[in-house]
Amino acid sequence: MNGGRVENRAESKWGRLQHLLLEGFVIVFSVLIALVVEDWRSERHATDEVAEALAALDLEVAANLEELESFSSVVVERHDRLVALASEIDGSRPFSEHVDSFGGFRVPDLDLSAWARISSDPVANRIAPARLREAFILYRNLAFLSRLDDEIVELAFSPGYHNRDEAELSYRIAEAILSQQIMFADEMASQHRAFLERLE
Numbered sequence: 001m002n003g004g005r006v007e008n009r010a011e012s013k014w015g016r017l018q019h020l021l022l023e024g025f026v027i028v029f030s031v032l033i034a035l036v037v038e039d040w041r042s043e044r045h046a047t048d049e050v051a052e053a054l055a056a057l058d059l060e061v062a063a064n065l066e067e068l069e070s071f072s073s074v075v076v077e078r079h080d081r082l083v084a085l086a087s088e089i090d091g092s093r094p095f096s097e098h099v100d101s102f103g104g105f106r107v108p109d110l111d112l113s114a115w116a117r118i119s120s121d122p123v124a125n126r127i128a129p130a131r132l133r134e135a136f137i138l139y140r141n142l143a144f145l146s147r148l149d150d151e152i153v154e155l156a157f158s159p160g161y162h163n164r165d166e167a168e169l170s171y172r173i174a175e176a177i178l179s180q181q182i183m184f185a186d187e188m189a190s191q192h193r194a195f196l197e198r199l200e
Contacts, residue, residue, distance in 0.1 A: 050126045053118050057135060058199060060114040064142075065192035071108040072185040078103040079178040086171070094162045095170035105156075105177070107149045108185065115139045134198070138191055145184045151177050 081102035089098065099105075115135060118124050124132060155173050160166030 046123075046126060049123050053114070053121065053123050054127065054131075056114040057118055058196070060111050061135075061138065061192055061195055064110050065189055065196065067108050067110055068185050068189040068192060071106065072182060072189060074103075074106055075178055075181045075185065078106070079175070079182060082171075082175055082178060089167050089171040091164055091167055093167065094164045095160075095167040095174065096156075096162045098167075098171070105152045105174075107152065108145060110142055110145075112139060112142070134195055138188075138195055141188055141191060145181070145188060148177055148181050148184065 079102075085098055085101055088101075089095065118127070118132075118135070119139075151173075155161055155170065155177065158170070161170050
């Protein structure tokens with residue numbers, strides 16, 4: 001009889017050990033599954049963030065293309081009106097008094113917020129380097145167009161702009177600025193179109 005009790009105890013200990021091992025296995029397995037699921041969720045979230053950032057960038061580039069095309073047509077019109085004024089720039093009036101005749105200057109209203117987000121966000125590390133480089137070049141080139149805005153402000157606040165003796169010089173500077181704006185806007189529109197076409 002004692003032998004049966006010892007045997008039952010041994011089986012009982014072995015059964016508890018098996019039960020504990022099984023519980024341990026289930027716990028470890030559950031933790032591993034939870035880690036895999038969390039990793040999958042994190043990866044999915046990161047992928048969604050990249051897709052969202054790229055979609056915003058694409059929309060921004062498309063909106064900037066529309067603005068550049070509109071801007072270019074307005075500036076071409078104003079440039080033509082300015083050139084038609086050449087004979088009236090005779091030094092009898094300062095150039096500032098002729099501005100209303102050709103419509104003045106316009107600066108493009110470009111949006112750079114999606115690019116700013118991507119370029120400063122860790123999401124940039126997950127975007128294909130070629131696409132990131134293309135976007136960087138596109139936005140870097142927009143900076144050239146912005147520099148012309150500074151030239152316009154400089155011209156408008158220069159003493160010669162309001163001095164009739166320097167009206168012809170101000171006219172030539174204004175004509176050069178408008179010509180550069182047209183050239184840069186057309187080139188930038190072309191680059192924006194190429195960027196968007198590569199997405200298709």
